[in-house]
Amino acid sequence: MGHYCLQECLRWWDQHLKGIETGIMDEPDLRAWVNFPGAPSPRHEDRPGRWVAEPGWNAGGVEVLSLYPGENGLTDKPSKAAITLSSPETAGWTAGVWCGYGAVPDGPLDQNGETGLMTIFETEVLEEGFDLLGFPLFHARVACDTRQANVAAVLSAVGEDGRATLVSYGVLNLTHRASHSRPERMPLTEPQAVKIQLNACGQRVDKGQRLRLALSTAYLPVIWPANEKATLTIEPGSARLDLPVRPGRDSDNELAPFPSPEGASPATIRQHARGFYDRRRHVDLGTGVEINSRRSSIGTETHVHTGLEIKRFSNERFEIHPDDPNSAIGTCHWCQSYSRDDWMAETRTDVSVYALRDCWRIEARLVARDADGVVAERKWTEDVPRDLV
Structure with a gap:
């Protein structure tokens, strides 16, 4: 909700802390934003859409549209x-970062980049549009040739121009198929019931678009790979995608608009060196190793009201070979520095995680400095058992 949230929070606190009648308890429990169709982009300056309201999250009124992936695409009949x-272990590179804020181009890319990496199923061109609001669910009975494996299910909307915009995704470690607190190994080649809850979404799907479901056993860098390369077999007729379709309501047009955004005036900042954000995908054509990297910096800036000078830099790198889940390496380097007059404090951290077959190997280094030099330095290595992860 951005800065709208400030006024809504104030109304809530005035009602419940001060006893001031603000009318907030007479309004719907849930107000949600439904995105209009848009082209894929790692960053959107604006996402057109509309507000809708429900009396509660599970208040009913949402219809379920069931689609079935199979040899004929994504249809209304079981395969x-x-x-x-x-x-390949490189599937998932278009997903964007796990928790992006939208301030930099860290969002999902055109999902056509997953062609040949994920297994794709599409509907025919839709003859009518509808709104999705809630959690899509993927159901299947899955057999596995390893004791632990991952599944990713990705929902996209394909425009008339052929570009595919990510709507939602969900991932599941199959040892968590029955319980997250009590994981169990997969029985070899014996089908198991699996349900994957995709992330909540609010999305308008227009007439003329197509819906796409993409399935894979890898989704790097959102999730780490399993310790073995797995082959999954989904029983005929068992795969089903349930979509939460929200019918249009006249009451949506009667919602009171939010007031204009409000916020405190930003602090005065003097910029000495410009920041940057750099996101790249590199494929070594000789070895086949693929690297996804992100580098960012705020540059150098002074907060005028305190005189504090701040520098911040990060470099994150994830690499893997498409045929080897145990080749995955994630490395993060962070540096933060604060100074004023003759005082200075700086920390540098380097952490690498290696996805070995039997353990996660963590190598880390921490260096702390002040104006006189290094005040603390530590290096360590730790092996953490994979324990069905």
Whole structure:
């Protein structure tokens, strides 16, 4: 909600802390934003859409549209054929960062980049549009040739120009198929019931678009790979995607608009060196190793009201070979520095995680400095058992 949240919070606190009648308890419990269709982009300056309201999150009124992936795409009838999944470990590179804020281009890319990496199913061109609001669910009975494996389910909307915009995704470690607190190994080749809850979404799907479901056994860098390369077999007729379709309501047009955004005046900052954000994908054509990297810096700036000079830099790198889950390495380097007059404090951290077959190997280094030099330095290595992860 951005800065709208400030006024809504104030109304809530005035009602419940001060006893001031603000009318907030007479309004719907849930107000949600539904995005209008848009082209894929790692950063949106604006996302057109509209507000809708519900009396509660599980208040009913949402219809379920069930679609079935199979040999004919994504249709309204269960498939008669089995689906086999065994993805390159590089699948998922278009997903964007796990928790992006939208201030830099760290969002999902055109999902056509997953062609050949994920197994894709599409509807025919839709003859009518509808709104999605809630959690899409993917159901299947899955057999696995390893004791632990991952599954990713990705929902996209394909425009008339062929570009695919990510709507939602969900991932599941199959050892968590029955419980997150009590994971269990997969029985070899014996089908198990699996349900994957995709992230909550609010999305308008227009007439003329198509819906796409992409499935894979990898989704780096959002999730780490399993310790073995797995082949999954989905029983014929068992795969189903349930979509939460919200019918239009006249009451949506009667919602009171939010007031204009309000916020405190930003602090005065003097910029000495400009910041940057750099996101790249590199494929070594000789070895096949793929690297996804992100570098960012705020530059050098002084907060005028305190005289504090701040520098901040980060470099994150994730690499893997498409055929080897145990080749995955994630490395993060962070540097933060604060200074004023003759005082200075700086920390530098380097952490690397290696996805070995039997453990996660963590190598770390921490250096702290002040104006006189190094005041603390530590290096350490730790092996953490994979324990079904």
